[in-house]
Amino acid sequence: MRFWGKISCTQMDYWIAEGTAEPPADDVERPADFEARGSAPGVNQFGYWVCNSPDEGKWTALPDISPSDINAARNIRVLFTGDLNRKIVTNPYYGKTEAFYLRAQIARIAMATTLAPKGIYRLNEDDKNVIEENAPEEGAIVPPSTLAMAKKENWVHYTRSILKCGRMTAMAVEGEEGGEEDENAAPKKNDDP
Numbered sequence: 001m002r003f004w005g006k007i008s009c010t011q012m013d014y015w016i017a018e019g020t021a022e023p024p025a026d027d028v029e030r031p032a033d034f035e036a037r038g039s040a041p042g043v044n045q046f047g048y049w050v051c052n053s054p055d056e057g058k059w060t061a062l063p064d065i066s067p068s069d070i071n072a073a074r075n076i077r078v079l080f081t082g083d084l085n086r087k088i089v090t091n092p093y094y095g096k097t098e099a100f101y102l103r104a105q106i107a108r109i110a111m112a113t114t115l116a117p118k119g120i121y122r123l124n125e126d127d128k129n130v131i132e133e134n135a136p137e138e139g140a141i142v143p144p145s146t147l148a149m150a151k152k153e154n155w156v157h158y159t160r161s162i163l164k165c166g167r168m169t170a171m172a173v174e175g176e177e178g179g180e181e182d183e184n185a186a187p188k189k190n191d192d193p
Contacts, residue, residue, distance in 0.1 A: 012082030067166025
């Protein structure tokens with residue numbers, strides 16, 4: 001577990017911790033495009049806990065989110081109040097509480113802002129969608145100096161971006177003829193008049 005950050009709100013601020021833990025058992029049926037807790041890469045790779053004051057020691061686990069939560073968070077603009085149970089009233093309609101909206105915005109921020117020093121990681125040769133630690137045969141990688149790290153060209157984006165479908169990975173769906181097709185692929189043209 002580690003401290004993720006603080007989000008300023010209109011009434012009480014949120015202090016946020018990030019970590020790995022099994023999600024609590026529940027009987028909620030998840031949508032087919034849901035990325036399970038711990039799936040890497042995925043928007044639910046980590047669990048998040050929040051409190052309004054670290055002195056109180058009352059941390060609340062945020063719920064795992066679905067792609068619809070990510071897409072809603074992209075389209076609505078609402079100020080956080082600091083009340084996880086507040087119903088979000090906005091247009092377009094979002095029938096969930098501030099806890100889901102907060103969790104979706106945390107995922108968007110985390111996936112868009114995670115950086116690593118250039119050369120520490122590399123793409124897997126077999127699967128270009130997998131990031132792995134760079135372990136060259138010449139020996140350990142020498143970390144750049146502090147002066148070199150002050151330059152933006154010595155940093156790279158570490159995490160994958162969230163796709164337009166609200167997931168980190170494309171979902172394979174059954175094609176018309178029983179084959180697999182990518183949901184993010186361009187639509188096929190129909191030659192029928």
